[in-house]
Amino acid sequence: MxxxxxxxxxxxxxxxxxxxxxxxxxxxxxxxxxxxxxxxxxxxxxxxPSYDAPRYHMTGGWTNGEYYIMINGSSDIKGSAKYILQKIPKKGKEKVVKHMQLTESTGNKLTAIIYSENSNRTSFLTLEMNKEKTEITITMPNEKPVTYKKTDIMPFEFNPEYVWGE
Missing domain, CATH: 1.20.5 (Single alpha-helices involved in coiled-coils or other helix-helix interfaces)
Incomplete structure (x- = not known):
């Protein structure tokens, strides 16, 4: 078989x-x-954080018609989340420069410590972005929240009198 x-x-x-x-x-x-x-x-x-985290989208120019703010990363060897926020009015040479260090991120909301180079005073501020990351709402201590829209205009186009930089 x-x-x-x-x-x-x-x-x-x-x-x-x-x-x-x-x-x-x-x-x-x-x-x-x-x-x-x-x-x-x-x-x-x-x-x-992923690239979708708001801290990657907050840098650049923002305006609300009255003010233009520029948020730039600060040069830090340690790689910590430090930024410089410059704020100018539509007209004039008034200069407001604040340094920020991010402390917390929850969803589209960031909390940062702000300070000036010439002062030892610090306080907290919150930055909240919309889902599209085209608007940012900044809440300073003891002030009402202010919403800014992302802009492609250059700082000198917004206020030709202002000298940008630190």
């Missing part, structure tokens, strides 16, 4: 199936291993 040819073919089929089964198990192990690493790494990735 069983001849050598049938037994050989049967053993080959069993051997191939066993090899395929071992190969599939090996592939599953390889696929499972990176997934386990991703799960372990995900808490670390979540602690660092």
């Amino acid at each position: 069983f001849n050598l040819k049938k037994v050989t073919v049967g053993l080959l089929v069993i051997g191939i199936l066993a090899a395929c089964d071992n190969e599939l198990d090996f592939k599953n192990e390889l696929v499972d291993t990176p997934q386990q690493n991703e799960v372990q790494d995900s808490p670390q990735q979540n602690t660092e």
Whole structure:
């Protein structure tokens, strides 16, 4: 009934199936291993802000018609979240320069400590961006919130009398 040819073919089929089964198990192990690493790494990735975080969108020019503000990153070797906020009126040479250091970020809302270089006084301010990141509302201590819209106009176009920089 069983001849050598049938037994050989049967053993080959069993051997191939066993090899395929071992190969599939090996592939599953390889696929499972990176997934386990991703799960372990995900808490670390979540602690660092993504590009969608508002701090990456807050730099640049903003205006509300009366004032133009420019928010720039500050040169800091440590890489901390420091910024310079310059605010000027539509006319005149009044100069308001505040330094900010971000302390907390929740959704589209940022909290920062503000200070001037020539003063030891500090206070908190909040910056809140809309979902589209086209408007920013700044709330200074003891003041009403002020909303600014992102603008592409250059500072000298807004107020030609003002000398920009620090």
